[in-house]
Amino acid sequence: MGTQGSKSEKKRMKKIEKSLEETKNKLAKEIRLLLLGTGDSGKSTFVKQFQILYQDGFSKDKIHSYKPVIRCVVKYSLKQLIEANKKLETELKKKNQKIAENYLKTFAPRNFSISTKQLIVIQQIWSDPAIKNVWDLRDNFQIPDNSDYFLDNAGRIFDKSYSPNNIDILNCRIATTGIQEIHFDVGEKNWVVVDVGGQRNERRKWIHHFEGVHALIFVIGINEFAKKLYEDNTINRMHESLMVWDSTLKNRYFKKTPIILMFNKVDLFKESLIRSNLSDCFPDFNGENNFEEASKFIKKKFIKKKYLKFRKIYHHFTCGTDTKMVGNIFSDVMETILDNHLKDYFV
The missing domain is CATH 1.10.400.10 (GI Alpha 1, domain 2-like)
Known part of the structure; x- marks a missing residue:
């Protein structure tokens, strides 16, 4: 009985070891990206673009x-x-x-x-x-x-x-509620993109998805400087984005996490600059109200020296509805993550 029980135990342990090895190999090939940003920043548009670019489009x-x-x-x-x-x-x-x-x-x-x-x-x-x-x-x-x-x-x-x-x-914008997750393969890696709702009442769910993230993509609707929140018509959307961005970077989970900052909706930003002055949102802006100077100023508001203490922050100016542009940018993002940040994860 003792010998038989010992054999059974060894068999069970081998099964467990095999399962753990398979899980380890799977995790070694998996890269989890977390999409964060306030409501209407364009996060879900990026998810749709990933489906077009890497999942043969929509069913x-x-x-x-x-x-x-x-x-x-x-x-x-x-x-x-x-x-x-x-x-x-x-x-x-x-x-x-x-x-x-x-x-x-x-x-x-x-x-x-x-x-x-x-x-x-x-x-x-x-x-x-x-x-x-x-x-x-x-x-x-x-x-x-x-x-x-x-x-x-x-x-x-x-x-x-x-x-x-x-x-x-x-x-077509449909506000994200809850969590949306998509999977696709590029090269030998399985990429998992997690999109969480950006409205105020959705943000309390964010914390549950911070652990185990290999890179964070934070999306900002750069045309937000001229708009107010859906939830509170007295709050400027760009100010809200800055507040959420600041609290995100202070989170212990992201101390050493690669971060890609997406200044989205550049096409609408250029249109907004014709109708509105950036100085109405930021009184300390004293440059020309054009794309070059306004975008440079906003970039400095988000990428401050104190934020660069523990990690590098990469940034891109993009238009989420432009599939070719998003494809080119995301190729750079993947290369950045793999070549510069994740060498310790994937051997």
């Missing part, structure tokens, strides 16, 4: 699921513009006033198919000079940045044969 079911969401975005964007116009108390063209009022009264976002007449209404109100004026003043309201893209494409989006393309999906 048919996924594409189909975006169809009603995008149609809802078109209708809801126009509703927000009409409501903002009412606050400004500017008049639409006489023929559009009743049409706009009726649009608000009969608004039904879940009515995903619309008649030709209803489509004409959307296009007619969107082309009204008063609504275009609201769009120019959009930084003063909680109007999504990509509303013009969807309203300009309303005819195609409400066509019976419509199927969302990659650009439609990249422009």
Whole structure:
């Protein structure tokens, strides 16, 4: 009995050792990236880009699921513009006033198919000079940045044969709640990207995903300097990003973690600089209100000498909806992580 029990125990131990070895080998090949940033910074757009670049794009079911969401975005964007116009108390063209009022009264976002007449209404109100004026003043309201893209494409989006393309999906923002994780292989490594919600009520969940992260990608919507928070209309979004960034770097888990800072939405940033002055957000900014000087100033606000004490911080200026740009940047990011930071992890 003793000999038999001993053999059984040895067999069990060998099984455990084999399992541990397999786990070790798997972990040696796995790189976990954590995406952090405040709400609407563009984190989830990067996740979509990774799916396009490294997972052969979106499944048919996924594409189909975006169809009603995008149609809802078109209708809801126009509703927000009409409501903002009412606050400004500017008049639409006489023929559009009743049409706009009726649009608000009969608004039904879940009515995903619309008649030709209803489509004409959307296009007619969107082309009204008063609504275009609201769009120019959009930084003063909680109007999504990509509303013009969807309203300009309303005819195609409400066509019976419509199927969302990659650009439609990249422009469609759905606030992340909970945790989203995607896996893809590049070379011999399995990359795991973890995206967590950026809204205030989601951030308390972040701490559960800090341990075991090989690199942190922190995303900032650089056009945030002209906007207020969804959760608190008295707080500037860029100030909120700085506060979250500062507290993230102070976290003990990230003392030696490679960090890549993504200054996202450079295309919208350039547009915002035409409408707004960076000095309204940062009174200590006294440079020219152009991309070169404004972006340099913001970069210095985020990358301070005190932050570089324990780690290197790499940065990129990017446009999350530009697949080619994101692909090139992420190739650099992967090379940075593997060549400069993770040699001790992967032997």
